[in-house]
Amino acid sequence: MNRDEYQKLVKKMSPKEPKLRNALVAFLTGGLVGFIGEVIVNVLMNSFGLARVDSYAWLAFILILFATFMTAIGKLDNLVAKAKCGLIIPTTGFAHSIQSAALDYKKDGFITGIGANLFKLAGSVILYGIVSAFFLALLKVALYG
Amino acid sequence: MMYLKAFIFAGLVCLISQVVLDNTKVTPGHITSSLTVIGALLSFLGIYDKIVSCFGAGATILISNFGHMLYAGAITGFEECGALGIFTGMLGNTGISLVSVIVFSFVFTLLFKAKD
Known part of the structure; x- marks a missing residue:
């Protein structure tokens, strides 16, 4: 085969x-x-x-x-x-996604577990949301004041 | 009537996302991130406000509303206090979501254990 x-x-x-x-x-x-x-x-x-x-x-x-x-x-x-x-x-x-990441990594402790992984899945939404909104807002301000 | 419109709009966006998820190699993370960017873009084009006034909560419960709120917050901030407002205003509208999700998830994580 x-x-x-x-x-x-x-x-x-x-x-x-x-x-x-x-x-x-x-x-x-x-x-x-x-x-x-x-x-x-x-x-x-x-x-x-x-x-x-x-x-x-x-x-x-x-x-x-x-x-x-x-x-x-x-x-x-x-x-x-x-x-x-x-x-x-x-x-x-x-x-x-945030709650389940927090629960899954609870065993790794407060900082390296919950803190480091809270936005493991939702982080990309926040990242690309803020970056796109920022540049679109700049564009809008540059175009229309 | 507004209830029916909210049902159909929210349902359709979820349906389209599901079809994309099932027929391509993208993950849910790709879809939610893209929808957020699309939300910001539609807000920039002045369309998202119309969608919200037409479909009500059917449009505001979606993740694309997050992008819309970020953009709208930045513009409101700029109108109120200039360039600084883009930075300080951006999280104004979404603050309620971000703060509540962080506080609740932390408190519930202390109280509950992961189920497997």
């Missing part, structure tokens, strides 16, 4: 990702997070008299509290494994 044949065999034997089902589940879970978010925003606006912009900020806070807590008690890992992008793309994924 040469290498190509072997590769083909591996491809045939390895379980196929149910792509259609994954996409549908991601759509439904992601949509559900958006829907629940809109409900929370409306409750905050109507019952607490917050402005819409402030409600969005508190919504992010609530989602992060929910996601970090659920990850800490070990409930969110299974859900993320099932819903995949449906929970990774919303803010819940950002919080989940």
Whole structure:
């Protein structure tokens, strides 16, 4: 058996990702997070008299509290494994990656464990977010003052 | 109506991300980072504000909103106190997310153990 044949065999034997089902589940879970978010925003606006912009900020806070807590008690890992992008793309994924990194490296201590690895996964989002926002802001200021 | 629009927009972005994830070699890290940059870019083009006013929380719960908030914060900062504002204002809007995620994850890490 040469290498190509072997590769083909591996491809045939390895379980196929149910792509259609994954996409549908991601759509439904992601949509559900958006829907629940809109409900929370409306409750905050109507019952607490917050402005819409402030409600969005508190919504992010609530989602992060929910996601970090659920990850800490070990409930969110299974859900993320099932819903995949449906929970990774919303803010819940950002919080989940930070919380799970912190828990995984807790055994290595406060500095070299939690401290060094907290942003292991979420760091790239912060890095590229800030760098792109910075240069786009410079561009905007240079173009329009 | 706003609920339905929030559902569909958030769902569609997740669906597209899932299709990209399943059919290419990229990791979730690539997708979330790209979406953040796309969010900043759409904000720069003045589109993200319209998306938020159209789809509400469906747009603000996504990671792309992080890029939008960073850019919007930098511009607000510049308008208020000049060049220094780009630096001081950038994290103004996202501060609530960053601070809360750091505080909660640290506290919960002290309280709970990793499950395996």
